[in-house]
Amino acid sequence: xxxxxxxxxxxxxxxxxxxxxxxxxxxxxxxxxxxxxxxxxxxxxxxxxxxxxxxxxxxxxxxxxxxxxxxxxxxxxxxxxxxxxxxxxxxxxxxxxxxxxxxxxxxxxxxxxxxxxxxxxxxxxxxxxxxxxxxxxxxxxxxxxxxxxxxxxxxxxxxxxxxxxxxxxxxxxxxxxxxxxxxxxxxxxxxxxxxxxxxxxxxxxxxxxxxxxxxxxxxxxxxxxxxxxxxxxxxxxxxxxxxxxxxxxxxxxxxxxxxxxxxxxxxxxxxxxxxxxxxxxxxxxxxxxxxxxxxxxxxxxxxxxxxxxxxxxxxxxxxxxxxxxxxxxxxxxxxxxxxxxxxxxxxxxxxxxxxxxxxxxxxxxxxxxxxxxxxxxxxxxxxxxxxxxxxxxxxxxxxxxxxxxxxxxxxxxxxxxxxxxxxxxxxxxxxxxxxxxxxxxxxxxxxxx
Ligand SMILES: C[S@@+](CC[C@H](N)C(=O)[O-])C[C@H]1O[C@@H](n2cnc3c(N)ncnc32)[C@H](O)[C@@H]1O
Numbered sequence: 240x241x242x243x244x245x246x247x248x249x250x251x252x253x254x255x256x257x258x259x260x261x262x263x264x265x266x267x268x269x270x271x272x273x274x275x276x277x278x279x280x281x282x283x284x285x286x287x288x289x290x291x292x293x294x295x296x297x298x299x300x301x302x303x304x305x306x307x308x309x310x311x312x313x314x315x316x317x318x319x320x321x322x323x324x325x326x327x328x329x330x331x332x333x334x335x336x337x338x339x340x341x342x343x344x345x346x347x348x349x350x351x352x353x354x355x356x357x358x359x360x361x362x363x364x365x366x367x368x369x370x371x372x373x374x375x376x377x378x379x380x381x382x383x384x385x386x387x388x389x390x391x392x393x394x395x396x397x398x399x400x401x402x403x404x405x406x407x408x409x410x411x412x413x414x415x416x417x418x419x420x421x422x423x424x425x426x427x428x429x430x431x432x433x434x435x436x437x438x439x440x441x442x443x444x445x446x447x448x449x450x451x452x453x454x455x456x457x458x459x460x461x462x463x464x465x466x467x468x469x470x471x472x473x474x475x476x477x478x479x480x481x482x483x484x485x486x487x488x489x490x491x492x493x494x495x496x497x498x499x500x501x502x503x504x505x506x507x508x509x510x511x512x513x514x515x516x517x518x519x520x521x522x523x524x525x526x527x528x529x530x531x532x533x534x535x536x537x538x539x540x541x542x543x544x545x546x547x548x549x550x551x552x553x554x555x556x557x558x559x560x561x562x563x564x565x566x567x568x569x570x571x572x573x574x575x576x577x578x579x580x581x582x583x584x585x586x587x588x589x590x591x592x593x594x595x596x597x598x599x600x601x602x603x604x605x606x607x608x609x610x611x612x613x614x615x616x617x618x619x620x621x622x623x624x625x626x627x628x629x630x631x632x633x634x635x636x637x638x639x640x641x642x643x644x645x646x647x648x649x650x651x652x653x654x655x656x657x658x659x660x661x662x663x664x665x666x667x668x669x670x671x672x673x674x675x676x677x678x679x680x681x682x683x684x685x686x687x688x
Pocket of ligand 1: 481499500501502503504505506507523524525526529550551552553570571572573
């Protein structure tokens with residue numbers, strides 16, 4: 240047991256404290272801890288596993304801890320985090336022996352607190368070791384049980400069961416507990432998929448082709464965001480589901496495209512690449528600092544056919560000419576329920592009312608960008624969420640009020656083969672368990688001529 244290891248556990252404890260106090264997003268806090276402490280690859284792996292694993296399983300861990308903590312109201316929050324992290328190692332990680340995990344927890348408790356706290360931590364963990372975990376069989380309501388077992392808020396499990404049925408919800412909750420894939424989109428204006436894989440292989444990464452998207456790759460070993468190939472603009476880190484939006488939009492060379500909610504530019508850059516550097520993609524975003532990210536990505540990728548603007552797209556009609564765009568993409572702000580694997584802290588911060596507030600914003604955005612589509616042009620609406628209110632219902636409300644648009648069922652033919660069976664009547668809902676990619680929704684509409 241090295242001091243370094245101890246620091247990693249303490250760092251995880253501090254990270255969880257900061258995340259819970261809502262100081263920042265888990266991924267940003269994790270990256271800054273890794274950079275600040277110049278952690279090795281092994282320590283980075285352990286820190287990520289402990290932080291994300293504990294966050295992912297928080298509700299189940301608390302259920303297991305509850306009967307063993309006598310005075311939970313008086314337990315300081317860092318002590319609670321320490322107990323969660325240690326129990327996570329004991330229950331879910333085979334490679335760390337229980338006695339090692341408990342020993343290190345007690346050492347941290349001594350250092351951070353005092354002998355009394357160390358004794359309490361030791362007592363709780365040893366009692367769990369002796370008596371075993373409380374059984375989830377005591378929770379008779381299946382929704383409540385699934386909620387605790389997979390650490391998803393009960394309101395969400397209930398909502399998903401109502402919308403998609405129990406089995407689909409269970410699969411979704413279970414896959415959300417696993418680590419996400421790292422996938423990337425090869426920049427075909429600079430290289431080919433084969434050459435990009437060779438370049439990354441030479442740098443020591445282990446890469447395979449995506450089984451679903453022709454221009455996508457998956458990293459099996461190593462974070463390719465830190466590769467030379469990335470800096471050379473040979474690819475963009477992007478989830479495979481997000482790549483499907485450009486298939487739905489199907490921009491042709493020399494067209495004029497609007498991406499109304501574009502930052503950090505994942506989809507704008509894909510569209511610009513697919514147009515082979517011709518035409519123009521107008522990429523708007525509400526926030527100036529986010530628009531800078533689009534510019535940085537476009538310049539790293541060598542894409543000159545993107546024009547960025549800071550704009551509230553709810554007022555796009557005041558600044559941009561009516562019926563002047565061949566295709567418009569609205570990749571709307573959403574509740575993000577499809578990406579909870581990447582951002583597990585969301586499970587404890589999202590509220591059901593957020594969904595209804597967002598659906599109003601989505602409606603407003605659709606209303607304001609739709610006049611910009613040319614007659615016969617395409618309007619793609621997408622979200623990274625799994626919820627009918629923000630997806631099908633938002634689109635059907637829009638269609639009720641905009642008889643000039645129809646659902647475009649030819650989207651199916653434009654999708655990669657593996658995706659086609661999931662497209663129905665111009666709608667595509669991808670669940671995270673379908674391909675291991677993010678939960679995502681795409682609707683394709685066409686303006687009548
Ligand atoms: C889902 S993200 C877009 C992701 C982006 N399409 C990509 O692929 O990289 C939604 C974006 O909408 C922006 N946004 C939210 N409200 C907006 C508004 N009223 N006008 C323009 N952009 C907005 C947010 O700043 C955020 O960057």
